Amino acid sequence: MEYRVSYEHSLATAPDEYIVHVPSQLVDDVPANIPRALLPEVIQDLILKRSPRIGRIRNLRII
Numbered sequence: 123m124e125y126r127v128s129y130e131h132s133l134a135t136a137p138d139e140y141i142v143h144v145p146s147q148l149v150d151d152v153p154a155n156i157p158r159a160l161l162p163e164v165i166q167d168l169i170l171k172r173s174p175r176i177g178r179i180r181n182l183r184i185i
Contacts, residue, residue, distance in 0.1 A: 124150045129182040137177035
């Protein structure tokens with residue numbers, strides 16, 4: 123499944139400095155059988171695997 127999300131993230135070199143705001147991004151390849159309560163964690167893991175330069179993600183919203 124595909125989800126459009128918004129979030130802020132830091133770089134791996136400075137994980138406590140949130141410097142980037144992503145207003146909209148499409149995340150695909152999310153398994154359809156994931157419970158709604160676990161969806162933010164799964165999406166966050168997919169983003170971190172896809173972008174190894176990201177340190178931490180906060181304020182993740184499914185839009």
